Structures are given as structure tokens and as C-alpha cells.
Amino acid sequence: MTTRPPVLQSRAPAEGTPEQFRIAQVQLLNWGRYSNLETMLVGRAGTAILGPTGAGKSQILDAIAAVLMPNPQEFNQAARDDRRGLRAERTVYSYARGKTDQILDNNRHSSSTAYLRPPGTEFASGVAVITHLQAPTVDALATAVPALATHWRAARARWRQVVELHAIATIVKPYMRQIVDLDDADFQLLIAAAGWFTDNPRSGLTPRQVPVEGMHTKWLKRHRRLVLAILGLVPSNDQPPEDHTGNNPSTATDTGASADDEVPAADLDLLGLLALPRHIDIILTDTADRSAIAGLRHLRAPIAEIAGLPLRPSIVLIVENKESALLIPDHEGLVVIHSLGNHLDALTHLPWLNDASLLYWGDLDRPGITLLSRARALQPRLQSVLMDPGTVQAHLHLAVPERINRVDPPLNTLLPHEQAALEALTGTLDGQHAQLEQERLPAATALTAILAALLHC
Numbered sequence: 001m002t003t004r005p006p007v008l009q010s011r012a013p014a015e016g017t018p019e020q021f022r023i024a025q026v027q028l029l030n031w032g033r034y035s036n037l038e039t040m041l042v043g044r045a046g047t048a049i050l051g052p053t054g055a056g057k058s059q060i061l062d063a064i065a066a067v068l069m070p071n072p073q074e075f076n077q078a079a080r081d082d083r084r085g086l087r088a089e090r091t092v093y094s095y096a097r098g099k100t101d102q103i104l105d106n107n108r109h110s111s112s113t114a115y116l117r118p119p120g121t122e123f124a125s126g127v128a129v130i131t132h133l134q135a136p137t138v139d140a141l142a143t144a145v146p147a148l149a150t151h152w153r154a155a156r157a158r159w160r161q162v163v164e165l166h167a168i169a170t171i172v173k174p175y176m177r178q179i180v181d182l183d184d185a186d187f188q189l190l191i192a193a194a195g196w197f198t199d200n201p202r203s204g205l206t207p208r209q210v211p212v213e214g215m216h217t218k219w220l221k222r223h224r225r226l227v228l229a230i231l232g233l234v235p236s237n238d239q240p241p242e243d244h245t246g247n248n249p250s251t252a253t254d255t256g257a258s259a260d261d262e263v264p265a266a267d268l269d270l271l272g273l274l275a276l277p278r279h280i281d282i283i284l285t286d287t288a289d290r291s292a293i294a295g296l297r298h299l300r301a302p303i304a305e306i307a308g309l310p311l312r313p314s315i316v317l318i319v320e321n322k323e324s325a326l327l328i329p330d331h332e333g334l335v336v337i338h339s340l341g342n343h344l345d346a347l348t349h350l351p352w353l354n355d356a357s358l359l360y361w362g363d364l365d366r367p368g369i370t371l372l373s374r375a376r377a378l379q380p381r382l383q384s385v386l387m388d389p390g391t392v393q394a395h396l397h398l399a400v401p402e403r404i405n406r407v408d409p410p411l412n413t414l415l416p417h418e419q420a421a422l423e424a425l426t427g428t429l430d431g432q433h434a435q436l437e438q439e440r441l442p443a444a445t446a447l448t449a450i451l452a453a454l455l456h457c
Contacts (some may be wrong), residue, residue, distance in 0.1 A: 010103045023064070025130040030123050032059035032095045035116060059095065063127040066092060096125035121144045155180045158187060164196050168232045175229045182226075182291055189214050190223060194230040202272040202342075202408060207263060209272070221263045224271070233270045234403050269342040280306045280346050283325055283336040286313070302344050311335060311352040315457045316349070316373065317450070318382075320362040324438040344371065345442060347378045357457040358382040361450065364392055364399075364436035367406045373410035380413075385453045386438075386446060392424040398440040399425075401432040 021122035023042045024177070033056040042059070049057050062075040075090035098116030117123050139184070158180055164173055172179075184192065189212070196212050203210070207217045209431035225235045266302045268275050280298045284290045290297055292310055299306065314333035318340065319325040335356075340346055347353060358384050360375050362368040372441070376382045392399075410422065428434045436448070 002204040018171065018217070021131045023129055023131055025128075026060065026064060028060070028063055028100065029129040030096065030117060030125040030129070031063050032056055032098060032126055033100075033116070034059070035098070045065055054124050061091060063120065065130055066095075067127050067129040078329065108304070138282060150179065155264070161191055162230055163229055165191070165198060167194075167230045171232055171234070172229050179226060179271075185214070186219075186223070189219065189224055190230070193220070193223075194227050197227065197231055197271055200272065201406060204272065204274055204345075206274050209266070217218075217263065224263055224267050228267065228270055231271075232404075232406055235270070237266055241292075265341060265343075272342065274343060278303050278343055278346065279323075280337065280350075281322065281339045282306060283328065283338065284311075285328060285331045285334045285336060287330060288332075304347050307352075308352050309352070313352060313356045315359065315454060316353055316356045317359045317385075317454075319438070320368060321438050322372065323447070324361065327443055328450065329447075331451075333452065342371070344378055353379065359385050359439065359453055359457070360387075361385045362387060363438055364395075364421060365402060365425060365432075366433055367404065367436075368412070369418065370408050370410045370427075372418060373413045375409050376413040383419055384415070386441065386449050387421055389424045391441075392421050392434070392436060393447075395436055395441055395445075396424075396428065396434065399429065399434040399436040401429050402435045 011381040013223075022044065022352050025042060026040045028038045029041075030036065031038075048061060051057050058076045065075065072355050075095075097118070099113060099188075100116055101114040105388065139152070139156075156178065156204075159176065162179065163169075179187065179190070192212075193212050193215050207215075207220050210220075228235050261276060263271075265275055279300050280303050281298075284293075284299070289311055293299075299309075312337040315331075315335075316332060317328065317336045319336060319338040320340075322339045325336050328334070328336050335352075337347075337350075358379050360372055361384070363370050364387060372387060374383055412424070425436070427435045
């Protein structure tokens with residue numbers, strides 16, 4: 001038996017052609033003359049089966065019929081009588097045993113049957129017909145299964161609404177399963193919320209003050225990742241869920257709320273919102289200051305309580321991230337403020353900042369430079385540390401591409417060397433903006449620069 005590939009090349013179905021199943025592959029295992037496993041591909045434009053009489057061409061067709069047609073089958077009626085006039089009935093049993101001949105005895109009153117796999121031997125036998133569903137478009141493919149048709153149409157309609165908000169497809173697509181699964185009320189609220197945050201990226205409001213009808217703190221906490229994804233932002237400490245690639249989709253929404261139902265502060269920062277009541281984190285590196293408040297070194301309390309502490313620091317170091325602030329050793333007259341994020345207005349509510357020298361150390365990326373410019377707008381005496389082009393160039397090999405779509409430009413308060421640092425970060429990594437977070441700088445290098453800046457204050 002010889003098979004040849006089709007002469008005609010494969011063609012995609014024409015537009016408007018209805019979807020249909022086609023045979024793509026036939027597998028025979030110990031079937032008729034075919035011993036062991038034989039695999040035959042069927043071309044899209046057709047496959048010719050060529051061979052002399054008795055080679056087994058019709059056995060392939062009977063194998064396909066055994067799978068596709070209801071039992072009992074009547075196999076190849078034209079081949080039932082051989083050239084000697086003997087009745088050669090074809091059955092699933094005869095194909096499995098591999099019947100080859102029926103031999104008459106000398107008196108021609110009886111006969112015996114020859115098999116490739118004679119009775120008494122054990123073996124496996126079977127036929128597999130593998131099909132492909134051929135559809136002209138993705139829409140036709142999706143709607144070919146009635147159970148999926150409604151879901152697919154809803155997904156297409158919701159995708160169009162999301163795209164109208166100028167969402168970035170690569171960021172939103174992993175979350176589309178959760179977006180499609182929302183009920184209509186939550187989806188419309190999602191679109192309204194994303195639209196409002198697009199128009200008001202730095203409102204400075206609390207979640208309860210956002211004028212989107214139906215949105216409240218619990219709803220925002222539960223759906224904030226979907227809102228951020230449509231805005232092109234990556235939630236804090238979050239890995240996007242996988243849909244078709246295998247990631248866990250449950251991370252897109254929170255199924256429960258914390259005791260106080262607060263949205264994480266880092267995500268509020270991304271949305272340009274404020275949390276109430278606001279707390280502030282400080283580190284007392286002066287032993288004299290610690291002795292006045294029961295020896296505590298690390299404090300987190302409402303801003304009014306921190307403002308009322310009996311502190312008179314000579315230097316205040318403002319550090320963007322907690323991990324970097326923990327590097328700072330004890331130093332006389334120094335108070336460290338960390339993790340303010342977008343809550344920089346706290347700097348105007350601490351009276352003990354008025355007579356202190358002010359230093360600022362933030363991330364070397366576009367958001368970090370923007371925060372520096374806002375901090376200086378509130379405290380014009382502020383000086384930056386490790387936020388210069390030299391630091392960028394020396395550690396650029398440690399930087400990663402930014403994953404942030406929307407970044408507010410800095411205020412007009414940057415010093416020349418800070419502006420130069422921003423330019424050194426812009427489009428540096430193969431056309432992408434570089435992100436050099438504080439934690440990526442070697443600890444010894446960062447600490448040496450911080451201590452040097454403290455000595456010059």
C-alpha cells in the first residue's frame with residue numbers, strides 16, 4: 001500500500017465558508033494487513049491511496065468506517081467474493097486477527113482460515129480517526145460550540161468597551177477572563193471607574209470621595225487589579241494572572257476583604273488616591289530621641305501623633321522604601337521617614353521638620369523622580385541623595401525595563417543633576433525606560449553615599 005501527499009497545496013477556507021470537521025490523521029494498530037502501529041496523514045486538499053489489488057487500500061476505508069459508522073458494519077461488499085468464488089466476509093474480528101486467506105481442503109467440502117495474528121495469541125488492535133474542526137474565522141470557531149457562543153459574544157463586546165479606554169492589550173488580556181465573568185452591573189461600574197481614573201490620575205481623594213456612582217471602598221478593594229490593568233498599571237506586589245498560558249486567574253480580584261476593608265496603600269498611590277486615617281512610618285536613629293519614648297526605634301502611627309512627638313532632629317532623611325530605610329544605622333540628630341508613597345503632603349504636617357536639614361532618597365525611575373519633584377514643591381530646602389546621572393550610569397546594568405504605562409511628568413522643581421538623571425533613564429534599555437529601584441543598589445555603596453551626605457549637613 002502506497003500513500004502519496006496531495007498534489008494541491010493546502011488552502012484556508014474562504015471567508016463565509018461554514019465550519020466543518022475534516023479527517024486529519026488515521027492510525028491503525030494491528031488492523032488487517034497492517035501490523036503494529038501505522039499512522040497516515042490526510043491532506044487538507046485530499047490524499048490519494050494507491051496500490052495493486054490486495055494491497056490493503058479498502059482496509060483503510062473499512063477502518064475509518066468502523067470508527068465513524070454505527071455497528072454492525074458491512075465492510076466492502078465488493079470484496080466479499082474472491083477470485084475463487086469463496087465467500088470472504090469482512091468483520092471487525094477478521095480485521096483484528098489479520099485474516100489473509102481461506103484455504104479449501106482436498107475434497108473442497110471444508111476450509112481453514114489463515115491469520116497474521118492467529119487465535120491463541122494476545123495483542124492489541126484498534127483504529128483512531130483524528131479530526132480537525134475547520135473554521136473560516138475565530139468567531140466561527142468560538143460559536144461552533146453552543147455552550148461557548150454566549151460567553152464569546154460577551155467577551156467580544158466587553159473587549160470593545162475596554163479598548164475604547166485606550167487600554168494596553170498585553171496588560172489587559174490576562175485579566176479578560178475575570179472581566180467577562182463580572183455581572184453587568186460590576187462591568188459597567190468597572191468601565192465607569194477606569195474612565196474616571198483616566199481623567200483624574202492624581203485626584204488626591206479618598207476612595208469614598210470618588211464621584212463614581214456605585215463605587216465604594218469594598219468594591220474597589222475587590223476589583224482594583226482590573227481597574228489598574230485597564231489603566232495600564234501593575235498592582236503592587238502582584239503577578240498578572242495567566243489565562244491561556246496557565247497562570248492563576250484568582251489573583252485578579254479579592255474574594256474577601258480585610259477587617260478594615262482598606263485598599264492597599266501602594267495601589268491607592270497608583271490610582272492617585274489617599275487613605276484615611278493616614279499613618280506615617282519613622283525610624284529614630286538617635287538614642288536620645290528613643291529614650292524619650294520608651295526606647296522605641298521604629299514607629300508607625302497616625303500623622304497627628306507623629307507630629308506631636310517631642311523631636312528636635314537636626315537632619316531628616318526621607319526614604320521612598322522601607323527596605324532601604326532599614327539600612328540606616330544609628331546617627332545622632334537623625335530621624336528617618338519612609339514609605340510615604342504619594343502621601344507627601346504629610347511633610348507639611350510635621351513641625352519638627354522646620355529647623356532640620358532635609359535629604360531625600362528615592363527610586364531611580366520616572367515615578368521616583370516625579371515623587372522627588374513633588375517633595376521639593378512641599379519642602380523647597382530638600383536635597384536629594386543618589387539621584388544623579390553618575391549613580392544611574394554606574395548601576396545601569398542592574399536596571400530593568402519599566403512596566404508602567406502612565407507616569408505623571410515631574411514638577412518644575414528638579415535641580416539640573418536630577419533632570420540629567422531622568423534623561424539618563426529615559427529610553428535607555430533598548431528604547432524602554434530604565435527602572436533602578438533603591439533595593440537594586442549595592443547596600444555598601446548606598447550606605448557610604450548616605451553617610452557622606454549626613455556629614456555634609
